[in-house]
Every structure is written in structure tokens, then in C-alpha cells.
Amino acid sequence: MVWKTLEYTGWGRARSATGEVARPERQSALKRMVAETPAPAFGMRRSYGDAALNSDGRAYDMTRLDRVLSFDEATGVVEVEAGMPIGDLGRAFAAKGWIPPVMPGTGFATVGGCIANDVHGKNHHVAGSFGQHVTEITLIQNGKPRKITPKSTPTLWKATVGGLGQTGVISRAKIAMMKCKGDMMVLTERRIDNLDEFLVAFDESRTDYTVGWIDATAKGDALGRGILEEGEITSGVPNRKDKTREVPFNAPSWALSAPVVRLFNELYFRRVPAKGRTSVKPIEEPFFPLDAIHNWNRLYGKQGFNQFQCVVPLEKTNCLRIMLERIGQSGLASPLAVLKKMGTGRGGYMSFPMEGYTLAVDFPNRAGAEFLIAELTDMAREAGGRIYFAKDGVATPEQIAGMYPEQADWAAAVAKADPDRSYETDLVRRLKLRDAKGAK
Structure with missing residues (x-):
């Protein structure tokens, strides 16, 4: 196997690395x-x-x-x-009822990435996080495959x-798929006039898949306005047309x-009729709305972008309001901003989800x-919430201290699995995640 020296980036392209990469x-x-x-x-x-x-590493x-095994x-x-890719897995099995x-x-x-980040979806309030549906993981630690399960190796x-991939290389996994009616979705969209209305709509929603697009440029009485999307999987004959597009070059600043x-957000808000x-x-x-635009990250230009995503407790809605006011005043927000109500489900010590509201905003x-x-x-942090490491590229160790109450337990388990720190990444080093107090 050949090692090649590459310069590569995260999806935001604001952070890059140069090192040797192998592709087995x-x-x-x-x-x-x-x-x-x-x-x-x-x-x-x-x-x-x-x-x-x-x-500077491999x-x-x-x-x-x-492969499906x-x-x-x-x-x-x-x-x-x-x-x-999780989308390929979904497409391969949805028509078969899973x-x-x-x-x-x-x-x-x-x-592997879904496990390492314990990702969540638009149905987190119903289904919890991805890791809660994984039944077995095969890790490779120093070349030796090791199968682990929630019961056999709970820590x-x-x-x-x-x-974040710190216990070894995740090589394969077993996932308990969910039965579904088909590979179509009934999607209802309606305008939401402000943050208060959004919070009520989340409370009243009874659909499995729920998410809100937020106009992060809105101010005053329109603060927090957006579009609520509610979906349910159904059957039907899909009329799939190739809608794939590509951003061929870096957009100008x-x-x-x-x-x-502001103009784009106004038009996007109005694209949904007032009656929904x-x-x-x-x-x-509806699952992957941006995937049809290949290389959409180029829209942010060659300097790339950063995303801020947090979750704050349900009772801290005033924190959301202050955040949106600050974002609206800054003039820095992009059209990509999302608000969602989350449940309690999480699979690991460092899993992001907690019961509350999650806000995600992209910034050039x-x-x-x-x-x-x-x-x-x-x-x-002051509201008792946390940020999502899968999206972060700028936080400091001091800022994230205390966000994850089980960080010391995680660091101790990771130190045992990887005493030589062979699996550390730039994020883990930047945030000093493995140096949590109390870790052995």
C-alpha cells in the first residue's frame, strides 16, 4: 500500500492538513x-x-x-x-422496506463517521442518535480486529x-435497520413568523421528521422567522429526475x-405559500437537501467557512434569542441556518445530543x-449547553471545559485503548480533549 503526501481539508475548507494518506x-x-x-x-x-x-501525520x-457484508x-x-456512505445504504434498502x-x-x-460523531437526524426526538442503533463495531487496534458491543464492552x-475515532480504526459495524413503508416522504412546509412561533410549532408537531430553516438575518418582530418542515416516510412510485448540479469554481466574496x-433569505422564505x-x-x-449540489462548499469562496452548532437546554430559549440577535446584527450569516428541537438520546460519553434546541449557522x-x-x-456554555465537535474548527479548550460532563471517563477509556496517542487528530489536540482532569 502506497502512502501519498496530500493536502486535505474538512468540508468547511477553512482548516487543512498536510500528511501522508493511504487508501486500503x-x-x-x-x-x-x-x-x-x-x-x-x-x-x-x-x-x-x-x-x-x-x-504532519499519517x-x-x-x-x-x-461494501455491504x-x-x-x-x-x-x-x-x-x-x-x-449512509445515503447509499439508505437508497439500497429503503425500497426493500428498511x-x-x-x-x-x-x-x-x-x-464510520456517523459512529465516531454519533450523528443525529431530523427525527432525533423520536429515534435518538445513530450510535443507539449500532449493535456491533469492529475496531482495529494495532492491527488486531476487536468486536465490541454495548453489553460485552460497555466502557x-x-x-x-x-x-471521534480515538479508540482505534472503526473498520465495520452492524446496524439495526428500521422498517419503513417505502422510499418516499410526505413533506409539509409552512412559514413561521418568529422564534416564539417556532418553539410552539416544535411542541405541537407530531411527525417523525421535523426541522426548521431559520432566516438568520431577520431582526425585530421577525427574529427567528423561517420555514418548518415536517415529514413522514411513505410508499409510492418515485419520479426521480437527475437534479444534480455542481458548483464548478470558488464563488467571489x-x-x-x-x-x-438578505435578499436570498427573503425570496427563500416567500417560496413557501402563506397557507403552506x-x-x-x-x-x-428532504433528508439530504444539499447533496444534489456537488461541491456546494465552494459557494463560500477559497477561504471556506466555519459552522457554529450548539444545543442549549429547553428552558434557555432566551439564550437562543440573544444568539439570533447577535447573528442578525453581525451581517455575517449565510443562508444556511437550522433550528431543531432535540430529545435525550445519545450513545456515548462525548455524544453531542441533549434535550434542548440545537441551532446551526454557517459563516463565511x-x-x-x-x-x-x-x-x-x-x-x-453559560446556558449549560454544548457545541458539536463535528462542526467546530475554532473553539478553545477553555471554552469547552465542562460542556461534556463525562469527558474524563471518556479520556480514561481512550488512554487505555490508545496509550501512545496514535489516533489523535487536529481537533483532539486543539481542544486538549484527552487531557481532561480525572483521566488516568
């Missing part, structure tokens, strides 16, 4: 290589910041390890290699799910200037953006 094509090659060179692994690098980066690209039609348990219970916002996220399991974003609308779509459209990587994200991060 078989499990046997992966085991042999990890035995010789323990190093972190990455998939499609859909984490926005530096979670998948290892500057890393494994898992994207060729993307087995499927039990009686139980719905499927075993796949870690490089399998679907991954949790789907993140992009179908390009790999199963190592909780350190692996949501554990003016493309996401404040006036342009209901449509039936192939499931990939320009002057003032990192300072604003730092302000928002401090607000989330």
Missing part, C-alpha cells in the same frame, strides 16, 4: 497497515472543521471500504464496512460511539455579502466570523 481496499490490507502504522482514519471528510485532519482514507431479512440487521433509523444532513457521511463502547444573503404546502418527494431530497471565513463564533460558544 480490503480489510486484510487495513489490518496489516494498522499493525505497522497505527493512525487515525477518515471517510468523506464531511466534518466541517478539523475532526478528520491529522497535520491517516487512512476509508472510502474504498464501502451481510443482511438479516428477519431482524433487519445489516453489517457494512465503515467507508459505506432504512437506517438515523440519517444526518448529508448522505455522504460514512458509517469501550461509550468511548467509541461519539468518540460578494456572492455571500450581507445584502445578497404538502408534497411527496423521494426521501433523499472572513473578518469577525471567528470572534462571533467564540461569543456564541461562550453563550452556549
Whole structure:
């Protein structure tokens, strides 16, 4: 297997790394290589910041390890290699009546990445996090495969799910699929006039899949306005047309200037009729709305972008209001902003989800953006919330201290699994995650 020196980035392209990368094509090659060179692994690098980066070190690209290994039609348990994109898994099985219970916002996220970040979806309030539906993980530690389950190795399991790849290379996994009616979704969209109305709508919603687009430029009485999307999986004959588009080059800086974003958001808000609308779509459209635009991250220009995503407790709605006011005043927000109500489900020590409201906003990587994200991060911490490491590229160790109450337990388990720190990544080093007090 050849090691190639590459410069690579996270999806936000604001953070990059240069190092040697190998791309094994078989499990046997992966085991042999990890035995010789323990190093972190990455998939499609859909984490926005530096979670998948290892500057001046080696890393494994898992994207060729993307096979379905087995499927039990009686139980719905499927075993796949870690490089399998979650969207491909969903498309392959939905028409057969099965679907991954949790789907993140992009179908390009790999199963290994979904486990390492314990991703959540639009149905978190119903189904919990991805890791809660994984039944077995095969880790490669120093070249030796080790199968772990929630019962057989509970501590190592909780350190692996949501554990940012620090317990070894995730090579394969078994997932308990969920029965579904088909590969279509009934989607209802309606305008929401402000934050208060959004919060009521979330409380009253009874659908499995619920998410809100937020106009992060809105102010005053319209603060927090947006569009609520509610969906349910159904059957039907899909009318799939190729709607794929590609952003062929880096957009100029003016493309996401404040006036342009305000105009776009106004038009996007008005695209849904005042009385709302209901449509039936192939499931990939509402699940992965941006996947049809290949390389959409180029819209932020060659400097890239950072995303801020936090979750704050249910009773801290005033924190959301202050955040949105600050974002609206800054003139830095992009059109991509999402609000969702989350449940309690989480699979590991360092899993992001907690009961509350999660807010995610993209910011072009320009002057003032990192300072604003730092302000928002401090607000989330003071409210008793936390940030999502899969999206972060700018936080400091001091800012995230205390956000994850079980961090010391995680660090202790990771130290036992990887005493030589072979699997550390740029994010883990930047935030000093493995140096938590109380870790052994």
C-alpha cells in the first residue's frame, strides 16, 4: 500500500492538513497497515472543521471500504464496512422496506463517521442518535480486529460511539435497520413568523421528521422567522429526475455579502405559500437537501467557512434569542441556518445530543466570523449547553471545559485503548480533549 503526501481539508475548507494518506481496499490490507502504522482514519471528510485532519501525520482514507457484508431479512440487521456512505445504504434498502433509523444532513457521511460523531437526524426526538442503533463495531487496534458491543464492552463502547475515532480504526459495524413503508416522504412546509412561533410549532408537531430553516438575518418582530418542515416516510412510485448540479469554481466574496444573503433569505422564505404546502418527494431530497449540489462548499469562496452548532437546554430559549440577535446584527450569516428541537438520546460519553434546541449557522471565513463564533460558544456554555465537535474548527479548550460532563471517563477509556496517542487528530489536540482532569 502506497502512502501519498496530500493536502486535505474538512468540508468547511477553512482548516487543512498536510500528511501522508493511504487508501486500503480490503480489510486484510487495513489490518496489516494498522499493525505497522497505527493512525487515525477518515471517510468523506464531511466534518466541517478539523475532526478528520491529522497535520504532519499519517491517516487512512476509508472510502474504498464501502461494501455491504451481510443482511438479516428477519431482524433487519445489516453489517457494512465503515467507508459505506449512509445515503447509499439508505437508497439500497429503503425500497426493500428498511432504512437506517438515523440519517444526518448529508448522505455522504460514512458509517464510520456517523459512529465516531454519533450523528443525529431530523427525527432525533423520536429515534435518538445513530450510535443507539449500532449493535456491533469492529475496531482495529494495532492491527488486531476487536468486536465490541454495548453489553460485552460497555466502557469501550461509550468511548467509541461519539468518540471521534480515538479508540482505534472503526473498520465495520452492524446496524439495526428500521422498517419503513417505502422510499418516499410526505413533506409539509409552512412559514413561521418568529422564534416564539417556532418553539410552539416544535411542541405541537407530531411527525417523525421535523426541522426548521431559520432566516438568520431577520431582526425585530421577525427574529427567528423561517420555514418548518415536517415529514413522514411513505410508499409510492418515485419520479426521480437527475437534479444534480455542481458548483464548478470558488464563488467571489460578494456572492455571500450581507445584502445578497438578505435578499436570498427573503425570496427563500416567500417560496413557501402563506397557507403552506404538502408534497411527496423521494426521501433523499428532504433528508439530504444539499447533496444534489456537488461541491456546494465552494459557494463560500477559497477561504471556506466555519459552522457554529450548539444545543442549549429547553428552558434557555432566551439564550437562543440573544444568539439570533447577535447573528442578525453581525451581517455575517449565510443562508444556511437550522433550528431543531432535540430529545435525550445519545450513545456515548462525548455524544453531542441533549434535550434542548440545537441551532446551526454557517459563516463565511472572513473578518469577525471567528470572534462571533467564540461569543456564541461562550453563550452556549453559560446556558449549560454544548457545541458539536463535528462542526467546530475554532473553539478553545477553555471554552469547552465542562460542556461534556463525562469527558474524563471518556479520556480514561481512550488512554487505555490508545496509550501512545496514535489516533489523535487536529481537533483532539486543539481542544486538549484527552487531557481532561480525572483521566488516568
